[in-house]
Amino acid sequence: MTARTADGAATLATRPTVSDTVSQTLALAWRALKKMQRNFEQMFDVTIQPILFTAMFAGIFGGAISGSVEEYLPLIITGLIGQTVLTACVATGVQIREDMDKGVFDRFKSLPIARIAPLAGPMLADMLRYLIASLLTFATGIALGYRPGGGVLGVLGAIALAVLTGWSMAWIFAWFGTVGRSAQGVQGISLMILFPLTFLSNAFVQPATMPGWLEAFAKVNPVSLVITAIRDLANDGAVTANVAWALLGCAVVVAVFAPLAVRSYGRRM
Helix, strand or coil: CEEECCCCCEEECCCCCHHHHHHHHHHHHHHHHHHHHHCHHHHHHHHHHHHHHHHHHHHHHHHHHHCCHHHHHHHHHHHHHHHHHHHHHHHHHHHHHHHHHCCHHHHHCCCCCCCCHHHHHHHHHHHHHHHHHHHHHHHHHHHHCCCCCCHHHHHHHHHHHHHHHHHHHHHHHHHHHHHCCCHHHHHHHHHHHHHHHHHCCCCCCCHHHCCHHHHHHHHHCHHHHHHHHHHHHHHHCCCCHHHHHHHHHHHHHHHHHHHHHHHHHHHHC
16 A cells, blocks of 8 residues: 655555554544443443343243243343343444444545454444443342342353453444445344344243244354353353353354455445
């Protein structure tokens, strides 16, 4: 890549080093955090929604599914952790698309920054959103009577896994953001894919209670795998094979969709 000095002489632009990439990513993550601070309504899906969903789902379905709210809490709290964090990922792609539509990324074209930084920065900042959603869901569940058998370490492990899963899955929606034609279109496509995956899983009921074909789908649904791993950590304090498989799945998602997102973004640059 070449650039020109003030006198018109052509110079060779150096490629960003690893340290440059890290510092640029952190700078853009800070920009995203300041943007959240100034537009707090963007945080409603990870502040208000977890409290409302936890209280509503537990109160409405607890008696019907498990016989009581208390018996239902170990199932629904851990399920809502996965559901809320994954739903929050949609905002990543929408925000990227909005920035592209507003010309923000056009300004990045004139800067000698790593191509991945404008994508990785906001996604790094979004990890705070996943953390808030997880903490509020657990806090609301505890207020309703949920007592995680895994103790403090188990809950912390479950939260860490949920945040990592959210960051990994966000690369899928970041890719949607770079290929979509509008923010509304990105949001519509993302929710159309996400809602079946979250609701047709073991988040709210045990797959054994479903019709045979639906039970088979729920068991192979990757969302079910992540939620099972979160349950193993929070309810039992156990680092099981499900946790290892969930981590492997996160690595595969990043390995596939991070290059796709960066390549698609690079074409727009």
